[in-house]
Amino acid sequence: MNSAREDITHPESVKEINLTIPMIPDMEIAAGKTAEAVAEVMNLDEDKTAEVSMALIEACLNSFEHSHSEDRKVYITFRVEDSELTIILRDKGSGFDPESVEKPDLERMLRPGIRKRGWGLKLMESMMDSLTIESGPGGTVVTMKKKR
Amino acid sequence: MNSAREDITHPESVKEINLTIPMIPDMEIAAGKTAEAVAEVMNLDEDKTAEVSMALIEACLNSFEHSHSEDRKVYITFRVEDSELTIILRDKGSGFDPESVEKPDLERMLRPGIRKRGWGLKLMESMMDSLTIESGPGGTVVTMKKKR
Amino acid sequence: MLDSFTVDTRREGPVWVFSTHGYINNVGGETIAKRFEEAHADGGSKYLFDLGDSKIINSIGVSFLIEILERILETNGTMAFCNCAPIIEKTFKIMGIMQYATIYPTVKEALAGMREAV
Amino acid sequence: MLDSFTVDTRREGPVWVFSTHGYINNVGGETIAKRFEEAHADGGSKYLFDLGDSKIINSIGVSFLIEILERILETNGTMAFCNCAPIIEKTFKIMGIMQYATIYPTVKEALAGMREAV
Ligand SMILES: Nc1ncnc2c1ncn2[C@@H]1O[C@H](COP(=O)(O)OP(=O)(O)O)[C@@H](O)[C@H]1O
Numbered sequence: 001m002n003s004a005r006e007d008i009t010h011p012e013s014v015k016e017i018n019l020t021i022p023m024i025p026d027m028e029i030a031a032g033k034t035a036e037a038v039a040e041v042m043n044l045d046e047d048k049t050a051e052v053s054m055a056l057i058e059a060c061l062n063s064f065e066h067s068h069s070e071d072r073k074v075y076i077t078f079r080v081e082d083s084e085l086t087i088i089l090r091d092k093g094s095g096f097d098p099e100s101v102e103k104p105d106l107e108r109m110l111r112p113g114i115r116k117r118g119w120g121l122k123l124m125e126s127m128m129d130s131l132t133i134e135s136g137p138g139g140t141v142v143t144m145k146k147k148r
Numbered sequence: 149m150n151s152a153r154e155d156i157t158h159p160e161s162v163k164e165i166n167l168t169i170p171m172i173p174d175m176e177i178a179a180g181k182t183a184e185a186v187a188e189v190m191n192l193d194e195d196k197t198a199e200v201s202m203a204l205i206e207a208c209l210n211s212f213e214h215s216h217s218e219d220r221k222v223y224i225t226f227r228v229e230d231s232e233l234t235i236i237l238r239d240k241g242s243g244f245d246p247e248s249v250e251k252p253d254l255e256r257m258l259r260p261g262i263r264k265r266g267w268g269l270k271l272m273e274s275m276m277d278s279l280t281i282e283s284g285p286g287g288t289v290v291t292m293k294k295k296r
Numbered sequence: 297m298l299d300s301f302t303v304d305t306r307r308e309g310p311v312w313v314f315s316t317h318g319y320i321n322n323v324g325g326e327t328i329a330k331r332f333e334e335a336h337a338d339g340g341s342k343y344l345f346d347l348g349d350s351k352i353i354n355s356i357g358v359s360f361l362i363e364i365l366e367r368i369l370e371t372n373g374t375m376a377f378c379n380c381a382p383i384i385e386k387t388f389k390i391m392g393i394m395q396y397a398t399i400y401p402t403v404k405e406a407l408a409g410m411r412e413a414v
Numbered sequence: 415m416l417d418s419f420t421v422d423t424r425r426e427g428p429v430w431v432f433s434t435h436g437y438i439n440n441v442g443g444e445t446i447a448k449r450f451e452e453a454h455a456d457g458g459s460k461y462l463f464d465l466g467d468s469k470i471i472n473s474i475g476v477s478f479l480i481e482i483l484e485r486i487l488e489t490n491g492t493m494a495f496c497n498c499a500p501i502i503e504k505t506f507k508i509m510g511i512m513q514y515a516t517i518y519p520t521v522k523e524a525l526a527g528m529r530e531a532v
């Protein structure tokens with residue numbers, strides 16, 4: 001019958017997808033959808049797929065909103081391995097000190113006049129199996145992993 | 149109330165999304181989904197969104213199957229403009245001569261022993277408003293445009 | 297198409313029902329907050345948010361829901377959600393919203409539960 | 415999850431009905447062709463492909479459908495499709511498949527139409 005696709009084998013090492021998005025409203029959705037597709041292709045279940053997508057959306061929004069990067073771009077790498085998906089997100093912004101970010105506390109927040117924001121990092125951390133942030137004057141690198 | 153996002157304005161020129169995918173089965177779906185997300189963000193309607201996604205999937209499959217590129221990667225740029233979406237896809241394969249590709253003909257194909265393949269370029273052309281291919285020994289560049 | 301965000305508001309007996317459509321981001325959150333304030337000004341203390349047609353929420357959208365929760369608790373009101381996508385329910389759990397608001401599977405069950413509650 | 419592709423086959427009177435689930439690519443196309451050949455060997459000349467649960471098709475998948483169409487035409491049989499996503503219907507139109515096969519909105523309408531036809 002028809003010939004199947006030729007030559008689609010590959011070394012494990014090339015299972016890397018790169019995505020660069022501009023810091024434009026709703027573009028985080030494009031990143032989230034790409035994450036979904038990558039997660040689907042590696043057969044993550046629906047819940048994990050949605051969690052990965054949301055974590056990446058939050059990471060993008062942080063860069064959009066807080067990085068003050070001049071090139072207004074977010075650089076994302078998806079690394080697919082047998083056991084896990086690693087997402088590395090970079091911005092060339094002014095950076096921040098993750099240690100000095102206050103943990104959000106809903107009870108405290110429910111008092112009048114207290115800012116309700118500050119959930120992004122907490123959500124990213126909870127949605128993923130690991131989250132590490134390296135940040136400095138050259139920008140921020142967020143590395144997130146999700147086990148299969 | 150809550151502060152909205154800061155500083156998300158941008159020059160028109162930065163509305164470019166870059167995606168690099170490895171030539172691995174189903175990865176074309178990741179490209180298609182990113183195309184969908186980009187089309188959605190620029191408010192293309194559902195039909196056009198699906199058409200753009202399918203055209204890109206076909207372009208990816210061609211590179212996967214026919215390019216024989218050594219780096220086994222497809223480089224995609226989405227350029228979002230007010231009036232249209234441009235998708236530029238590159239592979240570093242061995243190239244081909246688009247002029248010498250025979251147009252598919254269903255009637256002829258329905259005869260026994262005739263190969264049923266050869267619909268990719270035709271579908272890409274029909275799904276998009278324009279399709280141009282530059283190809284040579286350094287690889288192939290496919291440029292596709294969809295009007296809003 | 298990334299639908300523009302909308303909210304439908306209606307009253308079911310003692311309960312204000314808000315049905316959201318689309319991505320609950322800064323724009324979505326602000327729209328919900330506006331609709332809530334209109335209803336709140338009109339009187340009432342029970343508020344149900346039907347999120348069945350919102351597949352995604354982000355942390356900025358969530359911050360508007362906390363703002364609303366604060367306003368509701370101020371007047372000893374009740375906040376509830378229904379038809380939440382698993383990812384939205386997970387978000388609420390992570391934040392601890394379930395200590396202050398109930399999540400029901402459907403509008404019907406929510407209305408039944410909320411009518412009973414004092 | 416990118417569901418693994420499956421086809422359900424059943425017989426409705428004179429019509430073989432194939433319901434596909436998932437992406438109709440090389441793997442999907444090959445699976446459909448196998449199921450078709452099994453049915454074809456079993457006798458029958460009317461074949462309905464319900465694509466309602468296949469949101470995407472690619473040109474390789476499509477080539478298997480042409481292979482099947484050739485086999486059906488060989489024996490003066492009938493090929494029909496139903497529940498096609500707009501993009502799949504558009505694909506068939508571009509290729510000219512509609513000259514040889516009918517597209518029905520639903521299984522019900524397809525079965526009615528195909529039973530009548532000689
Ligand atoms: N990419 C980044 N660049 C600079 N600062 C950041 C970045 N990501 C996070 N931050 C800092 O960390 C803080 C906490 O972020 P987050 O938990 O997402 O909450 P929120 O964005 O609502 O403030 C931000 O307010 C910001 O100061």
Ligand SMILES: Nc1ncnc2c1ncn2[C@@H]1O[C@H](COP(=O)(O)OP(=O)(O)O)[C@@H](O)[C@H]1O
Nearest residue numbers: 210211214215243244265266267268269270288
């Ligand atoms: N990126 C590419 N690199 C090399 N050759 C290509 C590429 N894209 C298309 N071709 C050539 O053009 C032909 C027609 O492609 P297409 O219309 O998609 O049909 P098919 O892939 O089914 O053969 C292919 O068979 C191949 O020879």
